[in-house]
Amino acid sequence: MSTQIKLHNTRTRRKEAFAPIDPGNVRMYVCGPTVYDRAHLGNARPVIVFDVLYRLLRHVYGADHVNYVRNFTDVDDKINARAAETGRSIREITDETTGWYLQDMAAVGALEPDAMPRATEWVPAMVALIERLIEMGHAYAAEGHVLFAVDSYAKYGALSGRSVDDMIAGARVEVAPYKRNPMDFVLWKPSDDTQPGWESPWGRGRPGWHIECSAMAHELLGESFDIHGGGNDLMFPHHENEIAQSCCAYPNAEFARVWMHNEMLQVEGKKMSKSLGNFFTVRDLLDQGVPGEVIRFVMLSTHYRKPMDWTAEKARQAEDTLRKWRAMTDGVDPGDMSGAALEALADDVNTAGVIAELHRLAGKEDAAGLKATAGLIGLLTDALGEWCSLEADVPTKEFQEKVEAYVTARLAAKSERDFQRADEIRDHLASIGVMLSDGPQGTTWHLDHTNPNLGNWEALK
Structure with missing residues (x-):
């Protein structure tokens, strides 16, 4: 392989040469949204980050040899609450919000993954996995619930680097009389008549959040696969719990070899929150006239493992840059891709390095090289170009x-x-x-x- 990809592995705390289990079937799972409302700006960052990684993997291994899965969580207490508030059915809400999500992510240039499983369509696989964990002594049923026994997995906490004692001290652990250990987490919980539910060996109920990703990743990618990604807010407890479930159910497998986490997003130097008035959905920005390509450019200007600060000034500068680049490349066929840009991208998805190289190509007026290289990270594509009226604006x-x-x-x-x-x-x-x-x-x-x-x-x- 001419291009050697290196990725920072959260699990090992270091950057490693990427060696897929099967180069003919490179597999990646990324945790997707809980679909109860519009995707906010922070939700777009992992989508864009792992979209670029997906493009890189396809470039290096071939589009037919990469299998990218990103799920939809469409069974969740937030969704239930939204249904109760609005009087609408859960399916109506999740169908609508799933559609919104796909539209908004397409607007920022994200390719659709190869599979986008909805949790509600994989409940039998979750039940089977829970049964397996009970049989192997890693889970137990109690009062209509099934819980994972954290003390049955010696490596619990290794991904996030926390001890169980620290986690108990620092976490808002749900205290329940049916738990053997405060850190034990729910695999299955009972549903009343107002809540979605499925028949199971433990009565009518619904799955906990963490089990869905373990079950769907196993069904679609196998016992071991190459990359698992998501925002670093998911590292604990979600990803920690996924590892525990999957490695206990399949002790001879690896689950995910490489774990990747993007840092969080701020707005104008502050954590995004509704109380500060700096909370934006992707659709808010699009409706305000901020082009999806501009959102993408700003996101990719910061390395994915660094905090990303969204500012109006960055968006303005990005728009100006893209207008100039689109004027330069209008009607130009893509030429040779920059080797320096590919090398930067292969070095732990260094998109900021790629953008620096794009500025260099623009400075030397290499329009063909600029267009080809920008396409590597999903910029200057035809699909994202409608916002820029070259005749009137550039x-x-x-x-x-x-x-x-x-x-x-x-x-x-x-x-x-x-x-x-x-x-x-x-x-x-x-x-x-x-x-x-x-x-x-x-x-x-x-x-x-x-x-x-x-x-x-x-x-x-």
């Missing part, structure tokens, strides 16, 4: 050169302390939607797409 190269000449003239005026002239140049540019920003790196400019005179390039004398 200045010609001649116009850009005129603006740069004005910027140079303004800098000269400022150096000569002719501030009146400098202000006249700034105001003249602003009148046709060209906004200047002075910063430590010099003067940059961007287009104000709310200016009605934008596009009146003839006014730039």
Whole structure:
């Protein structure tokens, strides 16, 4: 294999050369959404991160040799509560929200996985897995519930690096009289007449959250597969519990070889929350006119293992950059992909490194290389290009050169302390939607797409 992928494995705490179990069938599972409402901006980050990894795996191993599974959790107490609030059926809500999710993720350029199982369609597999765990002494039934016995798995806590005592001290553990150990978690719970339920050996009930991913990953990818991904908020308890269930049920298998977790998202330097007024769904941003490609670009500008700060300024800069790149590549066939970009992406999905290389290609006016390389991370694709009306919104190269000449003239005026002239140049540019920003790196400019005179390039004398 000419390209050696290296991935940071949460399980081993180090970056490792990726060696799939079967190069002819590279398998990846990523935890998907609980579908009770619109996907918020933070939900989009793992989708975009693992979409890029999916593209890389397909590039290296071939599209027909990669199997990517991302689930939908469509049985959950939040969904039940939403149904009770609205008087709508659970299936109606989950069908609608699943559709919303797929539309919004397509808008940010995410390819659909090879399989997208809904938890409610795999309950028999979950029941079978629970029965297996009981038979092997790793789970027990009590008062209509089935619980996993945490003390039956010696390696519990290894993924997150926590001891069981620390977890009990730091977690909001549900205290219930039927639990043998406070950390034991629910595999199956009883349902009343108002809740969704399935018949089982323990009575009518529904699965706990964690068992669904173990069961669906086993059914669709096998006892051992290559990569399991998700946000680092899922590391404990969800992924820790998945490992415990699956490794106890199939002790001779590995479950997932590589565990990958993306860091969380902030908005304007603060944790996203409704109380701070900085909570956005993906649809909110799209409806406000932020293109999906811009959302994708901003997300990929930060390495997935670093906290990502969404700001309006980053979105503005991303839009300007993409408009210029689309103008440069309009009508151009993709050329040779940059080897440096592929090397960066193969080094633990370093998308920020790829974007730095895209800037370099744009700077040397390699339009064909820019288009081919951007496609590697899902940018400058035809599918994401509708937002950018090249004829109306993107200045010609001649116009850009005129603006740069004005910027140079303004800098000269400022150096000569002719501030009146400098202000006249700034105001003249602003009148046709060209906004200047002075910063430590010099003067940059961007287009104000709310200016009605934008596009009146003839006014730039």
